[in-house]
Amino acid sequence: MIDPFIYFLLFLKASLFSTGGFSNLPSLHQDLIASGWAKEADFGHSIAIGQISPGPNGLWVISLGYLTYGLPGALLALIAITLPALLVLVVSAGYARIEHQSWVQGAMRGVSLAVVGLLLAVVWTILHQPGVDWKGTLIAGGAFGLALSRKVNILIILGLAGLAGYLLYR
Amino acid sequence: MKLQDPRPGKWQLFRIWAAIGLQSFGGGASTTFLIQRAFIEKHKWLSIEEFSYLWNLCILTPGINLVALTVLIGKKLGGTWGIAISLAGMLLPSATITCLLAAIFIQIENIAAVQAIFRGVIPATGGILLVVGLNFALPLIRKGYKEGFFFLIVSGVLTIACALAVIFLKLSVIIVILGAAFLGTLFFSSRSAPPLHEEEQGEPQ
Secondary structure: OOOHHHHHHHHHHHHHOOEOOOOOHHHHHHHHHHOOOOOHHHHHHHHHHHHHOOOOHHHHHHHHHHHHHHHHHHHHHHHHHHHHHHHHHHHHHHHHHHOOOHHHHHHHHHHHHHHHHHHHHHHHHHHOOOOOOHHHHHHHHHHHHHHHHOOOOHHHHHHHHHHHHHHHHO | OOOOOOOOOHHHHHHHHHHHHHHOOOOHHHHHHHHHHHHHHHOOOOOHHHHHHHHHHHHOOOEOHHHHHHHHHHHHHHHHHHHHHHHHHHHHHHHHHHHHHHHHHHHHOOOHHHHHHHHHHHHHHHHHHHHHHHHHHHHHHHHHHHHOHHHHHHHHHHHHHHHHHHHOOOOOHHHHHHHHHHHHHHHHHHHOOOOOOHHHOOOOO
């Protein structure tokens, strides 16, 4: 039997101690498996749904909530990922006090460069998933070109990629 | 940075965020791309420098960066109401669809055609994400270019080192960011450009 309050706290904890959409996964995995509230397969399913559903990557947690606890689970998950984001207002206020120091400028520039590097790492990870072969790399290149042109709607790009996948791998 | 469009109304803001939330299939890559396109390129409510500034704050905040970004852009464009409207627009429609898909997914996950489509869509999200990274990188490359070859090289090496540290050394993201902040302090502090914060900067692009 799922205790809604504990269930919510587990999601909130995972969200508070994470950065980015998927880094709450290990914490949730550990806690929900240990409590018996989720099956191993629920995680794989949730992440797959997160890939095809609209919205930020982090919304995969909502499908995890839905698969493990139905609509209440999805709602609790939604609240749990929204609350920590409001902390950005605190971060923003604190940062405004120190931003004129020259070391802060330098540090933030380092962070900006790291962000680019981390994005590259995610691209690398995506392109090295099982199931992505040289044809997949070509699809990635095509999507890169179309997105770079700024003339093609993102849904059309992904639709074309889905069509290519259907034709190539069916 | 001068704003070229008037501030959005509440309904307009909701619609823009809902459109971003609903159109951003394939995860964070396309979401960031769409936010950049809507708020910087289409409506010119933000500059890319401001966007990067806000994004850095989101990186320092726990949880999903894109939701934090929604909070910050919402606040900038509409205060407290802007935050509530932006969050509702970004999250509610897409969360609803995520639930629906979760229900449907169980039924169709084993169909071969569905799996084939996924094999096409997943690498495409990688390509789109690369454009997002490029958008982030351009102002930094320009800055380094202006300061000279050395700073361009330092910027490039630091960026690649961060990527490699995550891919091959499996370092945690937080450690990489803190390390980059430290190295940034060492290399860039003396060269610091004026703050990116728009209130302090009256000059046009």
